[in-house]
Amino acid sequence: MATSLFPTPVPRRKYPVEFKAGKLKREGTTNLLKADERKGLVYMDQGEDQLMHFYWKDRKSNTVEDDLILFPEEAEFIRVDQCTTGRVYLLNFKSSSRKLFFWMQDAKDDKDEENVAKVNRLINDPQGGLAESRQQSNTGQLGSPFQNMDDLAGFGMDQEQLLQLLQGHGAFNGPPFTSTTPASEPQSATAATSEAGSGAQTTDSNLGLTSEQLGNLRNILSGIQVPEGTRQPDVNLIDVLTPSAIGPLLNNPEIASALFPHLPANIERSPEELAAVIQSPQFAQALQSLSIALQSGQLGPLLTQLGLDPSAGNGVEAFLRAIQEQANRRHRDHEDENAEDHSGDRMEED
């Protein structure tokens, strides 16, 4: 599904998981459970501390009664099969004897399994879980870093133009001038950017942004980084591609020659130079910038030009997962081809 650039604000932020449920209390010191009749809501979300929280609130008074921080693998949410009178679930802490019981209050049970799976996913893999829920509710969330994107509509920009902007060959350096920089010539630009980049040459002048608008726009773009409290702690490419992790690969001639075409023109094509590049502050800067751009969630269309699934634009992890899936797919295709080769189907030579 295409990400809407200018989402219509939803009245209330949807939590990564939420469902109607009441609590069950232990009676005294016995093992008997008694249902708390109040109408409640169980939901999970990342707190301002960036940690995963599990909440229960009273729907009538709208007060949060339970707020638990859950660390990965710390707890599990499971169905209590022994209870046959209702749909009862247990939040079971593995490290302690703490147990919290809930009974489902939604009339229909068709969503139960899905909700339980989501809770467990969010506990065990908060990042993956959050990314997934973001993907599913792509309609824009209040409180997401992208609320500012609404403001972009005021500039009369469409997604194409914003993309050009994000690619840097757009509005910030006007087209008549970019020709002076080798990096922005289409042939040296990446395959992904060359198309949009050449588009920028023609549409750029139509952007007609005043310096004031540009200033505002820059504030909005920098606002995307604002995060603290709102940004999901996605991974950073700087940590993925550390020099110590990729350095050894560069001695492999096959890998090195796959990377050479993507170096700046005046950099010598040698493994030593490659090693120097990946250790340079400029490369770190590029990793950082791309991480931020990916977190902004707006690079989807650009990434499809790399042959990636549009979901790759939903953050750094989503981007990495898409690359992995792409590699797996290629691997499978390759195997299929091989299988065909051996099956002797290719009788007619051409």
Added chain:
Amino acid sequence: MSDTGQWCLIESDPGVFTELIGAFNVRGTQVEEVWSLDEQTLEDLKPVYGLIFLFKWQGGNDSSRLHPEADLSVDENVYFAKQVINNACATQAILSILLNCPMIDLGADLENFKDFTRLFDPYNKGLAITNSELIRGVHNSFARSDPFFLDQTDQSSSEKEDIFHFISYVPVQGALYELDGLSNGPVNLGPCTEDDWLEKVRPVIQERMSRYTSAEIRFNLLALIKNREDVYQARIGEIEGRMLRSNNSGELMQLREGMEQLLQRIELEKVKFKRYERENSLRKHNFVQFIYNILRILAERGELQARIEYARKEMSKRIKDRAEKKKGEGSKN
């Protein structure tokens, strides 16, 4: 409405500024970072055409408020331009020095520009800079390959894009001036000579530094100086002249040693300029394809998942550290 065009942010780095000035066809200068204001450091840099003080802009205050008694009247000897847009300020700070320094060979382009705009008022001078295709073109050739400007060394401070502000200090016709495009006019800081202006400017800059240090605002100082290699070549020429005239073997040996040193320094300058060239090309390069291809290779080798897990751990560590830091700060208050 005039078209002020679009200006990218550029990095405040001596290599960027040096190449930028060269791209204006200005000959024989370079920019060096100044790490200390002590006499020896400044002496080594001489001749210094001007200094650029750079700091994280806090908004609001223009620097003339620091000098309430200063004379802001526009002196026609001083080329002063108001800063019309923000991102141009690095280039504007450089121009403030270039256009006020008769010793510098500006080249035809800037010479024409200076002549053309000489009689403009400060606002129109600023507008002329902003609208100059030459100046903007050179400035923008240093665009990063993306509009995201972020300090990668300190991610916690990245809440808002830092806006940097530049102020130039330059001696013009017997007076020391502070030129801040956000100020209403050039700030005359008193009489000086070409020889003693660095001594005069030292307390002014020290005062600023102490203000910004106590407020934990990042700043740095750059010097626009005569091209080092030219300076060293000239000294070598002098030494050669003296060697011809001298027949004292002790003196000759000393001269030869001096020459050796200068040749070595020239070598170092050459290495430095090579490094600048390389860094600037990396700075301008779009790395998306490069990064994608490394990741693809890692994925094909089945090594990507482990990297993701490592990165996750690093990130949660960082978040924890930050939370703890915050807590620490909170309890202090």
